[in-house]
Amino acid sequence: MPLRKVFAGEERSVTRSGNRYRIAIVIIILLSVVLGILLQANQTLSEPQGSQIQENARQPSTSSRTEQSPKSDSGLSLPPHLIQSVSGQDIYEGMLAFNLFYCPVLEEEDARLACENVRNSVVRVEMGSVYGSGVIFRMTADGVIIATNRHVLDYWQEDVGVIRFPQGFYVSAQALGSAKDCDVGFLMVDGSELGVETLLTLSCVPVDEAVCQTLSRGTNAFCLGADREAGELVFQEAVVEETDRYIDTFDGEMLYLRGFAKEGMSGGGIFDGYGHFIGLLAGGTWQDEVAGVPAKQVAQAYREIVGE
Numbered sequence: 001m002p003l004r005k006v007f008a009g010e011e012r013s014v015t016r017s018g019n020r021y022r023i024a025i026v027i028i029i030l031l032s033v034v035l036g037i038l039l040q041a042n043q044t045l046s047e048p049q050g051s052q053i054q055e056n057a058r059q060p061s062t063s064s065r066t067e068q069s070p071k072s073d074s075g076l077s078l079p080p081h082l083i084q085s086v087s088g089q090d091i092y093e094g095m096l097a098f099n100l101f102y103c104p105v106l107e108e109e110d111a112r113l114a115c116e117n118v119r120n121s122v123v124r125v126e127m128g129s130v131y132g133s134g135v136i137f138r139m140t141a142d143g144v145i146i147a148t149n150r151h152v153l154d155y156w157q158e159d160v161g162v163i164r165f166p167q168g169f170y171v172s173a174q175a176l177g178s179a180k181d182c183d184v185g186f187l188m189v190d191g192s193e194l195g196v197e198t199l200l201t202l203s204c205v206p207v208d209e210a211v212c213q214t215l216s217r218g219t220n221a222f223c224l225g226a227d228r229e230a231g232e233l234v235f236q237e238a239v240v241e242e243t244d245r246y247i248d249t250f251d252g253e254m255l256y257l258r259g260f261a262k263e264g265m266s267g268g269g270i271f272d273g274y275g276h277f278i279g280l281l282a283g284g285t286w287q288d289e290v291a292g293v294p295a296k297q298v299a300q301a302y303r304e305i306v307g308e
Contacts, residue, residue: 096139096140123163130155132264138204151183153187176305223290225281252297255270
């Protein structure tokens with residue numbers, strides 16, 4: 001039976017939450033303190049002795065000591081501007097710099113536990129009375145890049161289309177384009193539409209092209225996409241059969257698995273048992289066949305369309 005593209009359904013919401021930025025706060029604060037110490041040490045060593053005496057003479061009296069810069073353990077004064085509180089935008093930029101937005105992957109295979117790690121990276125692409133799925137592919141300085149199927153974007157209209165995130169909120173998005181040689185397209189949610197506090201709660205799929213190259217027959221996997229029921233995602237375990245089967249429906253080489261995919265899951269994620277993103281779900285049959293666009297093709301399409 002020919003593979004069908006799984007795309008249809010009703011408007012529903014998905015409510016989940018996630019927050020992975022505490023480590024960024026620690027890193028940024030530590031870097032600020034270290035930089036402050038180094039700058040102050042360099043300034044102290046480079047100042048002439050006479051200048052130092054004059055500076056000391058201008059220090060406030062004992063009664064005003066509470067206004068002086070705090071001392072580090074080494075006795076050096078830390079520049080006040082380097083120990084002020086860190087803003088949400090600082091944290092966001094720090095997380096981007098350190099690639100901290102990717103969902104974690106497991107050291108041991110466990111599909112259900114891996115699903116919990118990545119479920120906040122799967123979104124619902126809504127277009128009036130029909131819907132598909134998508135994954136948060138990248139977080140950027142400008143906003144959130146959503147990967148989905150080209151055949152999903154064929155229905156996209158920016159005046160009615162919205163992206164519904166796992167946390168329950170939804171926002172408008174802009175279509176960036178679709179690939180010519182594979183069933184992939186991209187949408188962008190402007191960061192200003194969400195605000196930095198919301199951006200910090202999001203996660204993107206972990207893509208490791210080296211892992212994808214090691215996929216083989218028998219690799220355990222699972223599919224995750226939007227469900228017809230309110231507030232739910234569909235989780236279906238699967239097994240890789242072939243990594244490059246040519247399928248007429250999609251006119252290209254696809255990731256081919258034994259598993260199940262429901263309508264509305266098009267554009268959802270296919271992950272291995274550790275949580276690595278290995279493909280973009282595109283279609284299935286009632287004979288438990290699933291087809292997806294390999295992750296390497298999604299990454300290549302991203303580079304061609306978005307330009308990174």
